[in-house]
Amino acid sequence: MKKKEAPSHRNVLPKSPTSIQGLDEITGGGLPKGRPTLICGGAGCGKTLFAMEFLVRGATLYNEPGVFISFEETEKELTANVASLGFDLDKLVKRKKIWLEHIHIERNELEQSGEYDLEGLFIRIHSAIEKIDAKRVVLDTMEILFSELPNPQILRKELHRLFQWLKKRGVTTIVTAERGEGALTREGLEEYVSDCVILLDHRVIDQSSIRRLRIVKYRGSSHGTNEYPFLIDEDGFSVLPVTSLGLNHISSPERISTGLPRLDTMLSGKGYFRGSTVLVSGTAGTGKTSIAAQFVEAACKRGERVLFFTFEESSNQIVRNMRSIGIDLEPWVNKGLLQFHATRPTLYGLETHLSTSIKLVNKFRPSIVILDPINAFVLGENQTEVNIMLVRLVDFLKMRRVTAFFTSLTSGNDTMESTDVYISSLIDTWLLVRDLEIGGERNRGLYVLKSRGMAHSNQIREFRLTNNGIELLDVYVGSEGVLTGSARLSQETKDEAEQLLRQQEIGSKQFKLERKRDALAAQIVVLRSEFEAEASDALKVIGIEKAINERFTLDKIKMSKSRRGDASTKISYASNGNGRKK
Amino acid sequence: MNIEHEKLKTRRSKALLVKENEPSVKAGDSRWDLNLYVVGESPKAVTAFNNLKIICEEQLKDKYQINVIDLLKNPQSAHDNQIVAVPTLVRKLPLPERNIIGDLSNRERVLVGLGLKELGELTVA
Numbered sequence: 001m002k003k004k005e006a007p008s009h010r011n012v013l014p015k016s017p018t019s020i021q022g023l024d025e026i027t028g029g030g031l032p033k034g035r036p037t038l039i040c041g042g043a044g045c046g047k048t049l050f051a052m053e054f055l056v057r058g059a060t061l062y063n064e065p066g067v068f069i070s071f072e073e074t075e076k077e078l079t080a081n082v083a084s085l086g087f088d089l090d091k092l093v094k095r096k097k098i099w100l101e102h103i104h105i106e107r108n109e110l111e112q113s114g115e116y117d118l119e120g121l122f123i124r125i126h127s128a129i130e131k132i133d134a135k136r137v138v139l140d141t142m143e144i145l146f147s148e149l150p151n152p153q154i155l156r157k158e159l160h161r162l163f164q165w166l167k168k169r170g171v172t173t174i175v176t177a178e179r180g181e182g183a184l185t186r187e188g189l190e191e192y193v194s195d196c197v198i199l200l201d202h203r204v205i206d207q208s209s210i211r212r213l214r215i216v217k218y219r220g221s222s223h224g225t226n227e228y229p230f231l232i233d234e235d236g237f238s239v240l241p242v243t244s245l246g247l248n249h250i251s252s253p254e255r256i257s258t259g260l261p262r263l264d265t266m267l268s269g270k271g272y273f274r275g276s277t278v279l280v281s282g283t284a285g286t287g288k289t290s291i292a293a294q295f296v297e298a299a300c301k302r303g304e305r306v307l308f309f310t311f312e313e314s315s316n317q318i319v320r321n322m323r324s325i326g327i328d329l330e331p332w333v334n335k336g337l338l339q340f341h342a343t344r345p346t347l348y349g350l351e352t353h354l355s356t357s358i359k360l361v362n363k364f365r366p367s368i369v370i371l372d373p374i375n376a377f378v379l380g381e382n383q384t385e386v387n388i389m390l391v392r393l394v395d396f397l398k399m400r401r402v403t404a405f406f407t408s409l410t411s412g413n414d415t416m417e418s419t420d421v422y423i424s425s426l427i428d429t430w431l432l433v434r435d436l437e438i439g440g441e442r443n444r445g446l447y448v449l450k451s452r453g454m455a456h457s458n459q460i461r462e463f464r465l466t467n468n469g470i471e472l473l474d475v476y477v478g479s480e481g482v483l484t485g486s487a488r489l490s491q492e493t494k495d496e497a498e499q500l501l502r503q504q505e506i507g508s509k510q511f512k513l514e515r516k517r518d519a520l521a522a523q524i525v526v527l528r529s530e531f532e533a534e535a536s537d538a539l540k541v542i543g544i545e546k547a548i549n550e551r552f553t554l555d556k557i558k559m560s561k562s563r564r565g566d567a568s569t570k571i572s573y574a575s576n577g578n579g580r581k582k
Numbered sequence: 583m584n585i586e587h588e589k590l591k592t593r594r595s596k597a598l599l600v601k602e603n604e605p606s607v608k609a610g611d612s613r614w615d616l617n618l619y620v621v622g623e624s625p626k627a628v629t630a631f632n633n634l635k636i637i638c639e640e641q642l643k644d645k646y647q648i649n650v651i652d653l654l655k656n657p658q659s660a661h662d663n664q665i666v667a668v669p670t671l672v673r674k675l676p677l678p679e680r681n682i683i684g685d686l687s688n689r690e691r692v693l694v695g696l697g698l699k700e701l702g703e704l705t706v707a
Contacts, residue, residue, distance in 0.1 A: 104664050109680055111695030114630070114687030119621040120653060120665035127657035149667060149683070 013220045016064070016136070016172040019057035020050070022239030026224035027215065031196055036163050036173040038193040040185045041200030046211065046232050047176040049085065050200065051138040052078070053236045054174055056087045059097035064135035064172075067099045067128040071144040075100040085236045096132045101125075105148040112150040118158040122165065129171060137166065137173045143187040152187075163192045184216065195219045201227070210349050213239055229351030231359075238355055251275065251453075252401055259298030260291070262472035263431075266448055266457035272429055273453060274367075275401035277394050279423070281408040282433030286444050287465055288407040289313075291431070292370050293322040293329060294470050295405060299368050300332035307366040308340045309357060311376035315340030326468040339364055345376045350389045353377070358396055369397055373407040374423075387423060394426045428452045433463060436475075436484050443485035446472065462488065614638070614646035615675035619665045621653050626685045630669035633686035641698050673697070 015029035031037045055066035079089040092098040180186035197216040212227040230239040255270035264271045332338035430449040444463040448456045462473040620627030638646045667683040682695035693699035
């Protein structure tokens with residue numbers, strides 16, 4: 001990021017990186033190398049610190065020793081003042097990385113007679129540069145010369161010469177100047193230092209102080225032209241250029257669990273994308289923070305770091321409340337995986353919030369950042385500013401592949417979707433928790449409003465907070481419409497009873513059929529035995545009849561034999577005829 | 583160092599802060615120790631030295647000493663003595679120290695600066 005190239009110019013102006021957070025991005029690499037840069041602004045806007053940080057960073061990070069020519073503060077004062085930023089000037093001076101030179105003129109003891117020049121100053125700067133082979137020079141409020149030396153005309157000429165001389169020497173110079181009425185500087189120094197002019201501003205809006213930086217001009221280089229908020233704190237200067245970053249972050253295909261298996265399923269089975277932006281919105285008390293906590297717990301279990309910004313509850317309160325639904329966050333806090341930052345949104349301005357967040361992210365290096373809730377910042381009419389801040393934050397987090405998880409409180413009257421519409425374009429996965437009022441009770445329904453880049457469920461799930469965390473249940477979707485809560489339960493019982501009844505009916509019908517089949521089979525058996533009995537009887541009769549018949553025939557033959565009649569032929573014929581037929 | 587010289591009309595600064603009630607040091611009181619800081623042998627340096635020499639010969643004959651300090655040869659003394667403008671004439675003795683910058687071409691100013699003449703005695707140039 002620090003080494004980011006300037007937008008493609010064929011002959012890119014050589015630049016001297018400041019390593020001031022954010023500034024190198026908006027200047028496309030730093031201040032013009034080997035040329036003077038003018039830093040102007042009102043009293044207390046941070047000119048000296050800016051210049052000092054430029055020198056110290058150059059000396060420590062880029063092996064470019066620097067000379068600080070101070071016209072106001074003595075060496076001791078300077079050392080003491082910047083110690084609060086963590087700069088150990090004494091050490092740097094001893095190591096010949098920094099040279100401090102205090103230039104003091106006591107006007108009271110001064111008389112002018114005839115022409116003079118500033119060769120003395122030249123010599124002092126020159127010898128200071130020589131002493132440590134300096135590449136960077138700061139002249140901290142040299143316009144003090146105008147009040148301490150007579151004859152401004154000579155001074156102007158000399159200063160002009162001084163800048164030319166510094167340029168010729170090829171040292172990168174910062175000249176600071178007090179802001180003048182209706183002009184950039186009181187003494188018109190911008191006329192001499194024309195390569196790069198940076199304006200620092202310190203103003204108070206809505207009782208919060210805001211510092212802003214603007215690059216007024218940068219000859220031969222493209223640069224960000226907006227006013228950028230900046231911050232001075234224990235780590236020095238930081239500018240927030242995030243709006244200039246553009247949309248070139250790398251998207252990760254990696255997925256991370258939401259902590260809720262059912263919700264993972266709703267998001268095509270795998271959860272959120274890493275580095276994406278998740279928004280959970282809903283009315284008060286719908287369990288937004290709980291969804292966040294569940295996500296946090298899952299992340300900590302994987303050993304990831306989570307930074308949790310809370311703007312409404314203290315960290316203690318969150319830990320306590322989440323324990324009531326079976327999520328214990330305390331061990332993760334103790335392990336150092338989870339860090340809470342509880343601040344009131346009104347504590348400082350939006351920019352300070354933003355920059356503090358960014359600094360904390362840089363320091364803690366979390367893989368997940370939670371903001372709960374984001375609309376706590378919206379106070380009155382500042383929706384636009386809040387949105388700008390969020391865009392910056394989201395861009396920043398995306399650049400670092402940090403998954404951002406926001407909650408947003410929607411007011412009951414509004415249509416849910418419309419209240420967050422301003423930030424919709426920022427959000428990759430948007431969950432909505434809404435109240436479903438059916439049958440005299442209020443239940444929570446959760447659905448995925450959108451989720452970029454994945455096939456997500458279109459179903460509403462009933463969302464319940466239990467002692468063991470969040471539970472997602474199917475809602476009842478049937479002839480009666482969508483039902484939740486006890487309505488769903490009663491409907492489900494009703495359905496179950498009906499089903500049972502139907503099953504019983506089927507059972508009894510089957511039973512009846514079986515019985516019929518059995519009865520039929522029994523009848524068949526009886527009939528068959530009857531038939532067999534009849535058949536055997538008939539055979540018996542047939543046998544008897546046959547026997548009788550044979551007897552009769554024999555008797556006839558016997559009789560005819562005994563009668564010796566001629567009827568014997570007829571009878572034998574008859575008996576022969578019978579025999580033939582068989 | 584290559585110094586570019588241009589003739590510029592010196593203007594008398596309005597806010598001269600020499601206190602009127604400050605007693606002027608009488609020439610005969612003590613020894614005069616004068617340091618003249620210059621850079622190289624520039625025309626201004628030469629002019630300043632010559633101007634100073636004339637004034638001293640007139641006012642402080644045999645009681646003065648002029649040390650010409652070339653900052654090119656001795657840059658550290660610029661740091662030590664807080665020299666910014668050159669030429670600078672510093673009255674080391676008698677105390678208190680007083681500074682006069684410029685090529686000392688305005689004789690009246692030099693006399694006032696050295697405390698040899700009070701402000702009221704200035705003749706309008």
